[in-house]
Amino acid sequence: MVRMKNILSIQSAVAYGHVGNSAAVFPLQRIGHEVWPVYTVNFSNHTGYGAWEGPMIPAAQVRKIVQGIEDRGALARVDAVLSGYQGGDDIADVIVDTVARVKELNPNALYACDPVMGNAKSGCFVSDNIPPLLRDKVVPVADIITPNQFELGYLTGKEATDLDSTLDAVEAARAMGPDTVLVTSVTRPDQPEDTIEMLVVDSHGRWLVQTPRLAFKRNGSGDVACALFTGHYIEAIGGADASTAAKDALAKTASSVFDLIENTHNAGAPELLLVESQEAYANPRMQFEVTEI
Numbered sequence: 001m002v003r004m005k006n007i008l009s010i011q012s013a014v015a016y017g018h019v020g021n022s023a024a025v026f027p028l029q030r031i032g033h034e035v036w037p038v039y040t041v042n043f044s045n046h047t048g049y050g051a052w053e054g055p056m057i058p059a060a061q062v063r064k065i066v067q068g069i070e071d072r073g074a075l076a077r078v079d080a081v082l083s084g085y086q087g088g089d090d091i092a093d094v095i096v097d098t099v100a101r102v103k104e105l106n107p108n109a110l111y112a113c114d115p116v117m118g119n120a121k122s123g124c125f126v127s128d129n130i131p132p133l134l135r136d137k138v139v140p141v142a143d144i145i146t147p148n149q150f151e152l153g154y155l156t157g158k159e160a161t162d163l164d165s166t167l168d169a170v171e172a173a174r175a176m177g178p179d180t181v182l183v184t185s186v187t188r189p190d191q192p193e194d195t196i197e198m199l200v201v202d203s204h205g206r207w208l209v210q211t212p213r214l215a216f217k218r219n220g221s222g223d224v225a226c227a228l229f230t231g232h233y234i235e236a237i238g239g240a241d242a243s244t245a246a247k248d249a250l251a252k253t254a255s256s257v258f259d260l261i262e263n264t265h266n267a268g269a270p271e272l273l274l275v276e277s278q279e280a281y282a283n284p285r286m287q288f289e290v291t292e293i
Contacts, residue, residue: 005234006034006077008069008102010062010095011084011114011223013039015054017271019046020085023220024227026274027256027281031231036074038065040087046219059090066098076105080234083138084114084223089129092137099141110234112144113178114226117151140177144233146226147173148185162188163208163293170201179203180246182229182253184222198225198254199293202246209254209290216265220272221257228281229253247290255284 007028012020021037028035040062043054069075081102083095099111115134135155139145145155153160156172166188170181179202186197186208196213199206232249236242259280264273 003235003239004032004034005079005231006036006074007080007082007231007234008036008038008066008075008078008098009082009084009227010038010040010066010091010098011082012041012043012087013037014043014045014052016045017220018274019220019223023223023272023274024082024084026278027224028227028231030278030281031228033231036069036078038062038069040085040091048219056087059088059094062091063094063097066094066101070101075102078102078106078109080109080230081111082114082227082230083112084226085116086130086134089133092130092133096137096141108238110143110230110237111141112146112226112230112233113138113142114146114223115139115151115155116222117154135176139173142178144180144182144230145173145178146182146184146222146229148222149183149187150185152181152183162190166199167201167206167293170199170206174201180233182226182246182250184225198250200229200246200250204243204246206293207247207250207290208293209250209288211254211258211288214261214265216261218261218264218269218272220274221261224260224272224274225253225257228256247292251286251288251290252284254288254290255286256280258288259285 014022025035041056043052102109149160152169156169158169160166160169182200195210197210199208229249232252236245260277263277
């Protein structure tokens, strides 16, 4: 049975499509969690289209929204803070301050940071000020980070090109502060060409899962992965199954995200079929083996 948690999710939102909170909220709700979304931008669509409308939300307004939640006495009930695409470079201070306040009120709360910066194909797609802020200010206060392999390399200053170098970079990231590191979009020379991997490392172990690689990409799948991993992880970490929380969360996340992407691919849809794929979150097929490394 799912142990429902309250998740404060501070990230972007779009009207059309599914990225940021527009990707994270529904899957988390579908697996049984309460989600309180706070927007850092409110765009018409994701920036990958090259054109969009709508504002970045000023940091002062984001701070006021969080303050309003605290004024209702609700901040003490937050079990996890989740952050993703930050928009303006002044959002980092708001996130760090919010995490500190939540943990003051609930010392058992966790902070999961998706350090959104870019990917191996597109390079860095955020403003030049964002990556140093993530590396130096935000990641050190996180309990969980979910970079892709490209972002992991930037955060640590290490090349992550094969399994050993990726694991070295993960340990460097853990030395910065986070205990749990989920790495998405992992590629290495010795894996089958038509596969892609995710791996997770925490204080209990290191695990890897391999899935088929679809010649297809839609923005937002990483946001869904971060959200689902966080949701599954916080369900388990406080209980008797804490030692396998990361492994189990990895297995469920890989299953759900693959089915989401495959459904979208098969339909030829321009955006993730987030709602249509809801059964994949609620009842993941667990079709991929997770191996200890």
